[in-house]
Amino acid sequence: MSATPNLSFLTGDSRMARQIKEKDWSMSPLGQPADWPQSLRSVINLMLGSAFPMFLTWGPAQSMLYNDAYSEIMGSKHPAGLGQPFADVWHELIDGLYPLLQRALAGESFFVKNMQLRMQRSSHEEDTWFTFSYSPARTESGAVAGVYCVCTETTAMVLAERHSEAERQRLQTLFSQSPGFVAVLRGPEHVFETANQAFIQLMGFRDLIGKPSAQALPEMVGQGFFKLLDDVLADGQPFVGRSMRTMISRKPDSPQVEVYLDFVFQPLLGADGLVNGIFVQGHEVTEQHRAQQALLAFSDSIPAIAWVAGADGLLLRCNYQWSAHTGQQVEAALGNGWLEFAHPEDRASMRAAWEAGKLDAKAWQSEYRLRRHDGSYRWFLARAVPQLDANGCVLNWFGTSSDIEGSRQIAQALRDADKQKDEFLATLAHELRNPLAPIRSAVLLLATQASSVASRKLALEVVSRQVGHMARLVDDLIDVSRITRGRMTLKLERVRLAAIVETAMETARPLALSKQHVLSANIAEPEAELMADPVRLTQVLANLLNNATKYTDVGGQIVLDVQTDADSFVFSVTDSGIGLSTDAIKTIFNMFSQEQSALDRSEGGLGIGLALAKGLVELHGGAVSAASVGPGHGSRFVVRIPKLANDLVSNLETNLTLGDKSAAAAAPLISAVSAIKTILLADDNHDAVDVLAELLRMDGHVVHTANDGLSAAELAAQVKPDVLVLDIGMPGLNGYELAQHIRAQPWGLRPLLVAATGWGQEGDRQKALAAGFDLHLTKPFDPLELADLIAAHKPV
Secondary structure, eight states: OOOOOOOGGGOSSOHHHHHHHHSOOTTSTTOOGGGSOHHHHHHHHHHHTOSSOEEEEETTTTEEEEOHHHHHHHGGGTTTTTTSBHHHHTTTTHHHHHHHHHHHHTTOOEEEEEEEEEEOSSSSOEEEEEEEEEEEEEOTTSOEEEEEEEEEEOHHHHHHHHHTHHHHHHTHHHHOOOOEEEEEEETTTTEEEEEOHHHHHHTTSOOOTTSBHHHHOGGGTTSSHHHHHHHHHHHOOOEEEEEEEEEEESSTTOOEEEEEEEEEEEEEEOTTSSEEEEEEEEEEOHHHHHHHHHHHHHHTTSSSEEEEEETTSOEEEEOHHHHHHHOOOHHHHTBTGGGGGBOGGGHHHHHHHHHHHHHHTOOEEEEEEEEOTTSOEEEEEEEEEEEEOTTSOEEEEEEEEEEOHHHHHHHHHHHHHHHHHHHHHHHHHHHHHHHHHHHHHHHHHHHOTTOOHHHHHHHHHHHHHHHHHHHHHHHHHHHHHHHHTTOOOOOOEEEEHHHHHHHHHHHHHHHHHHTTOEEEEEESOTTOEEEEOHHHHHHHHHHHHHHHHHTSOTTOEEEEEEEEOSSEEEEEEEEOSSOOOHHHHHHTTSTTOOOGGGGGGOOSOOSOHHHHHHHHHHHTTOEEEEEOSSTTSOEEEEEEEEOOOHHHHTTSOOOOOHHHHHHHHHGGGTTSOOOOOEEEEEOSOHHHHHHHHHHHHHTTOEEEEESSHHHHHHHHHHHOOSEEEEOSSOSSSOHHHHHHHHHTSTTTTSSEEEEEESOOSHHHHHHHHHHTOSEEEESSOOHHHHHHHHHHOOOO
């Protein structure tokens, strides 16, 4: 009976140990496992007992043996690759790895970090990255028989770093790895059985092999490491050390230096299944440790709160900014001590964000409120990234908490402004549609042959009134735009208080009478004069009076009171209306603001009347305010206009706009004797040009029309009109281009060119003049005004 093969070195609960036992080795260059040399068995034993991915090549063919962890890296190449030549298993990598294998076979131990490999371990090739060390595997005689590799796949880490390069740079030294060291210790005295080049270099190139650890490294006695080795040997449980402080001599007989190490003490089992040795593997992390300490010291100088928490979420350390914000000492904040400063309503969302990050071992962030030392809460944004071990498990969380109170307030203001804009657009659409309904009905009435003269008169009155309403809406919008852009210019002059009040009262009286209001005025000094723009100041008072009328019930009272004091003229509008809430008083002068509780009582408008009044008052150097006892108790609006000194007033510019100049120039000509003119109207709005043409023909003029710029240019060349009224926004040629074309013709200096457009800013007027127009009319303009201008024009 043949002897049972000795395979005790394959003991242990290892999948690869079972597969090595079960494999048919009869055709393998390695021969049967029972015949393998002890040096090969030792390395296989420590390899199979390690959680780190490892493989070994052995013999002339460099046949591969590997542990459970490395079989996962093999992918579809396992289990067929067991015992096969390395060059056959990794044929797609051999060109890049062959020089490394040769170095190890030549006796060199070395470490490679994050090497990129194009691997085919499934149905397709993929880019991977590995950190590994190669060491020569020797026979009992010391001859190199193969290569021993300890590796870890860093693909996920490398790809993560590529996607977060900026963050990776900041924490690079905390996550990077130094060259790995490997050693095998045997027996109770922890005798060095083998050690790779990195370990020997770390220990100052001393003769270690065959010596007990205490004899080989006497300076380490008393530092606790030998006690840890004794414990691993006794209980068989591995020990993982992180950033362990060690004093060693870098060279024989040299002074000791401080280094920090990350390492694993892994128990090794003998043939009897008992622990008889320890596998040591690790990296020096001195630079990382010092960088971390420097980073923590540096963090005190940054404005954000910087912190480090353990894998369990407990705070380990934080910078001085925590104490500066909360008033709590850093020591008291450690653990869960900081939680009392987090707003109770935000703690659940913070924990949820941390739990999600912990589950995936990925960066996370959360917004929460943090109590300040004065008791107030401010919003903070916490961002954290994990520090991972070789297995991808979280060691620590590194994070910052930044004050975002200001940015949140700005974001809320933008949201409020967007909401206000939407409400305004809805109101604008409503206010512009309202006049269109009666205008459409009036047009239908005019088009009905059976309508009476009275009905036609009524229709014309409706159209005129509703167009006037729409024009006022547009004028208000233009005025507000001018004020907000700093383009509004006041035309200041000395004016009596009584004259201002009388005009404002006349403007407001029709609406007040329609609601049976008692509208009265009281002027302390009627003959007093102030320096103001009478049109704009009247507009302010009329807006306030009309606003009071809208929100005062039938039969209510409205009083305009004017007083003077040492510095100002004080205009007060008091009503017995519905009053204002406290919140409404805060926003009543904002653009497009209306009292929400009173919207059902509003009688139209865009909600810009009070904002316009405020802007006009401030242009006069004054201020406007609102007050109310509360809803149902009426309101009071107060305007204060300062009394300007005469020397200051004399320096104020009183501008005359282009439109005013045109009107002033045209005024004395309006009464001139009318004459028949040839007129060309060009507008892409067919209705607008046709109706205007009919009105002008009723005055006896010869009128031609066109609906685009090119047609207008051709028609003008034929009829050579006395007057051209041109829209600006036309297809083909726009109004500016058409005007320039006309002026360039031999007859082009003779006709009167009038720009008729919806663009009415001062810049639009100047652009029209520069293009060759004589006059600029803003739509909707009064057709009678145009008729007077045409009548007054005398062709050259």
